[in-house]
């Protein structure tokens with residue numbers, strides 16, 4: 001229990017009178033006040049993760065991978081810590097601008113950037129990461145002036161197929177030959193971008209990528225007399241969702257990358273560059289805890305008892321999409337000994353809607369509050385309204401206070417899109 005609280009829950013997680021507290025607020029009080037499902041973000045953990053990145057890479061631009069959880073409040077909080085944002089659609093860019101982020105802290109991605117994104121990015125004087133040869137002309141025509149070239153090194157990251165991005169054949173970035181051509185056409189471009197993949201639990205591929213970038217930069221110097229002024233190493237640091245998975249600190253991962261970059265550039269006698277990092281998951285994931293209310297408890301077979309909660313794949317599609325594993329505890333009875341192992345099922349009309357296949361808990365009863373940690377990234381961000389289930393709200397907790405940062409969607413919100421009066 002202590003290991004779970006210390007390693008998977010936010011920094012402020014504590015047990016008071018047998019109850020889970022987050023940011024000094026009892027989980028059951030949060031559930032009562034805001035309803036469930038509810039995603040709770042711990043302000044202290046968000047700030048600590050941002051500070052860890054800043055400390056591990058002094059002087060670098062740390063651009064939050066907005067897609068992990070697009071939230072104006074979170075973007076503002078991270079901006080206060082000196083971070084910027086990486087955005088990949090016109091929508092995400094509006095979130096970042098609404099948070100008050102200046103263009104010099106914005107990095108623009110997308111393998112098929114819409115006109116609107118290019119225009120708004122140029123207006124903000126943001127750094128545009130070019131992802132195809134035809135985008136060069138489009139981005140310049142839209143008024144863009146600051147560019148990186150995203151190059152695909154052909155390195156296989158050891159992660160889920162869906163979140164690998166640096167292998168040959170990836171839909172992202174330019175193959176090396178095209179990247180050389182891009183720089184020939186656009187020598188004023190500021191530097192190079194690479195992103196190995198997401199949810200990396202080993203450093204090997206990331207370090208190989210850094211070495212590859214240095215060699216590629218040496219080739220560009222030899223062929224075009226061009227050297228990068230900026231290297232953007234993307235994001236990707238993985239987080240553990242269950243205690244059995246490996247884990248790395250921001251300091252270990254970023255320290256390793258920065259050291260390797262310096263070594264590899266020195267080896268090629270290349271001048272040192274400005275650095276950009278784009279962490280998403282590792283900034284916000286452990287800060288987030290999802291609270292559910294337990295409903296039906298059902299023994300399905302001798303081996304399986306289902307504990308059904310009031311959310312599921314609509315608020316967290318990761319188990320269904322990536323076979324992601326999670327754990328949980330009963331927030332209102334943390335101290336009680338486990339009775340047996342349960343499967344946590346969602347409420348959606350799909351057998352695959354199982355959030356956790358097996359977790360030991362005290363015998364759950366209708367009305368208990370179930371807390372699932374490490375759900376701050378790629379959960380609400382990827383949520384849907386499947387089964388016409390409105391999406392949950394998010395609150396930020398700190399020093400005994402809770403502030404709503406995203407309101408609960410309502411059935412009326414869903415119905416507002418329906419046009420049927422004229423039928």
Ligand SMILES: *Cc1c(COP(=O)(O)O)cnc(C)c1O
Nearest residue numbers: 065198199235236278279280281
């Ligand atoms: C998704 C993405 C990120 C963030 O990745 P995390 O694994 O969440 O750190 C950063 N940069 C690019 C280009 C991405 O596609």
